[in-house]
Amino acid sequence: MIRTLMAATALATLASPAFAETISVAPGDGAQERLQEALILAEPGDEIVLAAGRFDLTDGLSLDVDGVTVRGAGMHASVLDFSGQRGAGESLLVTSDGVTLRNFGMENPKGDGIKSKGADDIVYQGVRVTWTNGPAATNGAYGLYPVESTGILIDGCEVSGASDAGIYVGQSSKITVRNSTARANVAGIEIENSRQAIVERNFVTENTGGILVFDLPGLPVKNGGEVLVRNNLVANNTTPNFAPEGNIVASVRRGTGIMVMANDTVWVGQNMLYDNPTAPIMVIAYPLAFEDPEYNPYPREISIDHNQVDEGGTDPQFEGAEMLLAAFGGALPPVMWDGLEDPEMTTLMVHPDLAGWSVNLPEQGAGIESARPGPLDVGAIGQPISIEGWGAPDELEARLK
């Protein structure tokens, strides 16, 4: 059933619908107003269908109705083009629960691409965000940006060119990021200050850093952890860092594969890591000064299981790299740890097949110049951890098509 968006009838009353409806929006004149009006007038259960073609948009769009689906004819067929964007901090903002975004593309957002904030139980499937000029500091920060939400499923999406993270999940829980491609961003996929996240079967390539699991101080949602990173292909992450200074990812070294900073309970296993020449796998404490008394800057209970890895850090972006390379025989072993730990906790456990090295920093906040590098000396991984309750809830999986 198609509901025609005749302003007069639609505006006359907002009676509750008997059942869900389908609202079609085509590109062309007035696309900004027609699409935004559809997003406002949608009712729970409705589907907004983006016709094939290019929508020229000038201002941020937003959706604040629960249970709405926005779907297009394909990530390359229905394209929201924000090249002419003149206002707003993100191109699509979702603030309601139970939303599904499916099969459309977005190009050249001026700020963030799609931000969903306080939007529980959201599904992103087959959504593409591209900055078409490739890596540039003038690109927006995040491609897909769910934050402060419970229940997030990202499947079959594609982001490239983000000047911060392609797929960024922050201050959230019950998260799955799967089957997605993150290419040519500063960070491919970043899970930050979040819990119960599964990152699996993604292709993460040509970024500065591939997959980052970060916990930062001073945020409203603290104590990130319970993150599983498995079965990802993390390769050729050799793009020079193009993030604007001041952002935490601006400190990520070119050639970082999977990086864990602080956090409690992270399992990294069964990934394929090739050509990440600073460090295929890096585990470090938060390196900066902080004031937050509730913050633990050290990684705790980090398990590095078997991963398929090449020779390791062949071109590390550190001061003194040449000496390090000579000391380690031409390549730094694949697992790099800064050597900092919470004395009351187990920091790191590594599968015996994987070699590693420690920077052996003397204290949290110390610079690389005070390094005393040596071989990695940590225990082997222990029992598999329970991931019960991790990842997106079943109800979100059931929405995949």
Added chain:
Amino acid sequence: MIRNLAILGAAVATLAVSAGVQALPPPKVDDTLIASDSLPKTLGNYGFFLDRAANDPAPGVVPYRLNMPLFSDGADKHRFVYVPDGQEIAIGDQGLLEFPVGSALIKTFAFGEGGGQRKIETRVLLHRADGWVALPYVWNEEQTEATLALAGKRVPVTTPWGEEISYRVPNKNQCKECHGLEGAVTPIGPKTRNLSTAWLQSFLGTVPEGADTMPRWEDRAAADRTAAARAYLDVNCAHCHRPGSTASNSGLDLRWETDDPHAIGINKRPVAAGRGSGGLQFDIVPGDPEASILVYRMGSGEPGVAMPELGKATVDEEGVALVERWIAGL
């Protein structure tokens, strides 16, 4: 609870002004429409004004002003509040006036001087049984009618300093980006600390403690530099940058009442600023406005960098100067 004593006085005054006007329906504010679940198509439907140009408020519709206003590209603002006859107003958290169900806040944005002034939009906040609703109305060329623009609109205007800009009328959801708190729409402006003693005395019949403490914009040069800047940041930024609101995930809390230095940005690193950081490390660097991300973003007009994100097509140079002066003295 305070009786709304001003209603009668305002009604008498406005009736006198409009005595010569020929029957312009409806003669009084349409309480049924405010309370309904409809989205009225024109501003005229409500009966907030006695004339089509929305200059003469109807009985019960009371003009007010704020000590420290929100900057909106230099728009001149005409604010009115309507409270149904006999209803009571409470004083809520941080002195926010709590208007009863059936109330409305009306704000018209206009550019130009004197008789040449042109109204661009009128935003209406309606207090309905299930909460506040925010609706934007855009004025026609003839200035005789403002029509609902749910999806917002762009309108070319000339700012008071002669700059040609594409002025953005927000869409209905964008209204909530600023007016949203814990997921519900709420008024922002009318807090007792930002209202004059005289107006409160006339409107409420009493002046609550803590009223009229924010400096007036026009007195900013002589005002205490901290008070002036913090009032400006509260009014222009804190509707998003506070817990429970649009920018809560930034951890930046710019409310007037916040006293934690880190929360107001002092030596605080950005969280999700992207290129909004401008290559700088901290939101506020004491004594160094040029090294402060806050100043950088306020001073930018570029989407993705500019703050505020909405309702700004041009930089508030005088507002930036106010904040720079404060940071320089920290």
